[in-house]
Amino acid sequence: MSDAASTPDRELVERARAHAGTPAGREAAGELLRRYRRAVYLWCFRYVRDHERALDMAQDVMLSAYQRMGEFEGRAAFSSWLFVIARNRCFNEMRNDARREDVDLESVESDEASIDDRIEKEIQGRRLTEAASRVLDTTEQRAIWLRYSERMPVDEITAILKLDHKSGARAVLQRARRKLKSALEEA
């Protein structure tokens, strides 16, 4: 199995499933996980900004993916399946984190607090999605979704969207909230 490194994900998934518990199956599963270990670690790091903690979370993701490899039916890409696991792990970490960053929420003016709650509740709803596509530009849409759906810290949104102005994603989020508030009130 020396060709594992150049084998497409899909083939490795098939090997890992077909030969589960054997050296060939383990090697295929190991190669799949090795391929994405950097991505998983960095994604976790974006949420916690702490090497040890991100490493801990990444290990959980790897272990979970390895143990659940048999559940993966292979209809989706392995990378997106792994992304789901990593994303859920990050969500749980944020949920359990007493130090969750809410600086941007604290800084919003009181009349924006209600729209903030509303976005949080309706982020998956059709009405908010339609309003967002109507009044927000691409950067604003991404900032809103990364913050409210992906629960990403504001500083990371600044980095991931490569916003180089001083106030970063904070200003984009505030502008987007105001636009969404007007759009939803008009509707």
Added chain:
Amino acid sequence: MNECIPVDQLGTMKQLDAEDPRRRHASSCPRCSSLLFAYEEFTRAEAVEGANPVVAEMQLGRFIEEHAGAAGPKRVTGAPRPSRGRWFDFPILRVAAVAATLIIVAVAFWQPWQSKEIVYRGEASVQFTGLRATRASDGSIDVYWDAVKGADSYRVTLLAQDLAEITRLDAGNTLSAHLDSGTSGGPAPYYWQVTALADGAEILTSDPQRSP
């Protein structure tokens, strides 16, 4: 939102024809396009300020090797063994060994004084089954596993977060072990694993299990 793309399908979007309704939706829907953007950022795995991906890759590589290496998770079966000695070089001893094996096998299967039904506790398997752990309010942990065919005793090993061994606990021939908070005497165990033994030799070791 019914037409929105499930997260685990994001990886297939680029393979779709540009006119495919799902791809068109993914590019026009704020939710899907943002999610797709997040997924692409995940796969791009660009360095993040303050992160240490080189060290992380090394440590995770070791972690993966422990769990999913071709040799299996610390499986002793198949590992290099000490020299068997030179007795096997003598043909007469070799014949005697074969004869003794045949007699043992014959006796094992011909037991007229016992019920014809042979009942094994647990399933014969190449992997541990029934691994579970519960934590009591006093912090103690009870771990359980199913019987492994051929095993006459079990050993529980407690591991730290980096998989370094903290301590071992002889569980005898029971299928559970009680780990109180003072069992390890060191750092809190992060993982546990169980090893099946036959005549003192390791025959199967489970994957490390996360402590509850």
